[in-house]
Amino acid sequence: MTPTFSGAPPFFRAACAVVRGFAGLTKGLSLEGLEHLPPSGPVIVAGNHVSLIEGPLVGYAVGRVRQPSFMIKEELFRFPPLGWTLRELGGIPLDRGGRGDVKALRRALNVLAGGGCMVVFPEGTRSKDGQPLKPKAGVGLLARQSGAPVVPVRARNTLSALSGERPYRLTFGAPVPAPPKDPEDSRSADRAFAEAVMAAIFAL
Template sequence: MFYWLLKYVVLGPVLKCLFRPDVTGLEHVPATGPVILACNHLSFSDSIFTPLIVKRKVTFVAKAEYFTGKGIKGWLMRQFFVGTGTIPVDRSGGKAARAALDTQLRVLLAGSIAGIYPEGTRSPDGRLYRGKTGVARLALESGAPVVPVALLNTDEIQPTGKLIPKIKRVRLRFGAPLDFCRYSGSVGDRFVERAVTDEIMYELMTLTGREYVDVYAASLKTSVEAPRPAAGAFEPLEDRAR
């Protein structure tokens, strides 16, 4: 109930009025049945705009720190994520990460929508980074189609480290569903899981128009601080012409 109040009565109408979503391809999200939304990750606000646009409930995972904040800000953030059905995940990896995937698998087996960021973390510089194979395991274990979702300018609306977003039209693209039934029975095959993940990342690269970097974003963040490009530097050519 809290989810529907938040999306359709309290937060949803306000956000749609302020950010005037420009969306293409929403018809690619099936009206029923399990679906995986695989999104590029540019901003904290990605987890707000994607569920806002999709008519069905979308369940994401988020780092556990979002659920443990102090004060009024921490309480509001925790209530938002709990209300939208977001699952906390310990990003230290191992069994904790597998537990989060198991939870999302249960979401899919119940016929619902699971949202996931294959990159595993926000892009440090606006480029698209190598995907982790968790998205492939979800697809292979559930048999659910994967709909790639391109968030085109959320890094301009709410850059990393900024609490207050800029009021600017948000743009999203939904790609055609990807069916990996041809790999049925290949769960645990690391070569298949890598091939599936790379196919998803290729579709995201095509939809976003952003440069692809074949390394993990998390590895780059821990090794060196990447310089941020100027806002709009990676806009698709057809959007620059507007």
Template sequence: MSFYQFAKNVVKIVLKPKYKVKEMGLENIPKTGGPVIICSNHISNYDPPIVGMTCPRDIYFMAKEELFENKLFGFILRNVHAFPIKRGGMTDRNALRQGLEVLKDGNVLGLFPEGTRSKTGEIKKGLAGAGFFALRSQATIVPCAIIGQYKSKEPLLVVYGSPVEMESLRKNKASAQEVTDVIMNEIKKIQEKHLDL
């Protein structure tokens, strides 16, 4: 068993019952072959392990550089496929290059386009980075909405939506920001559809 799988099992044992996590739309994530970008809203520090736990494939996440300063935590992060990104994001060429390598190798890249957590749960404007990766790769773009409040014993829903249609965006030479805006709109639609469930 890989360290990633071990960590995923631990997260499932600890967080799934505590937050009554339920996932939907897993059929929208290509099971094998080809790169995938999962773009999710961001409401808690628990979002990366929750998305990682519910996704059937291993996910590579960017994590802020400061988190790697602690040797033990840095070791854990690297072994669950996380890699560092400096503040400012789009100016960190190493992180951008590494993200593109993840996709080039046919893996899954997990992104939180808002950049920071939304304290109200309302979806904020996404940063251009998500659009950058979408346009610079042939990845399937899967929007994801985390719905709930991370309150003990209250349901937390993780919904993966239908892949974002990229062909027309490429054809119309959409900018990275325009692509991100489309992705964020899809996440909003998922959230609105399932808020009352």
């Protein structure tokens, strides 16, 4: 399999080369289950989150198949040129305060409506000890309103780039079908689906 999907933009290819080099210089990278990721059509990729490393690694892995977009905390967009770089790589700023960022969710739904791939981390923040945190309902809302399946991905050995077990490991699992679009209680349904996605991630 080539390092990036056919027709990948030059900037995305360059970013993937940087991530590949970083992984090679630190721990190496093992990828399993990429066959579960459809090469086209709307899909959500949802992973666990313990460090800053998962985002680039998952983006690189998905980029071997197709172009990903990401929901990323808006604080990171405040620092140029990082903000510019994140936008060029498909980043959508997400305000994690309050009851959710409606603008970011709409932009993510637009990506999915166009047949794109959204990468999300349902926990919404990093787990300091690697144990699963209570997920946010956003992944349920995205899947329910878009009808997109959710491909779970479990990251291991990512707590530190300089210590711990080798290599970095990403394991992709079978897609979780989208929930019904019009449940009686959408909030409860979204939360329940998010919990099911987290269970699928940690079952890998």
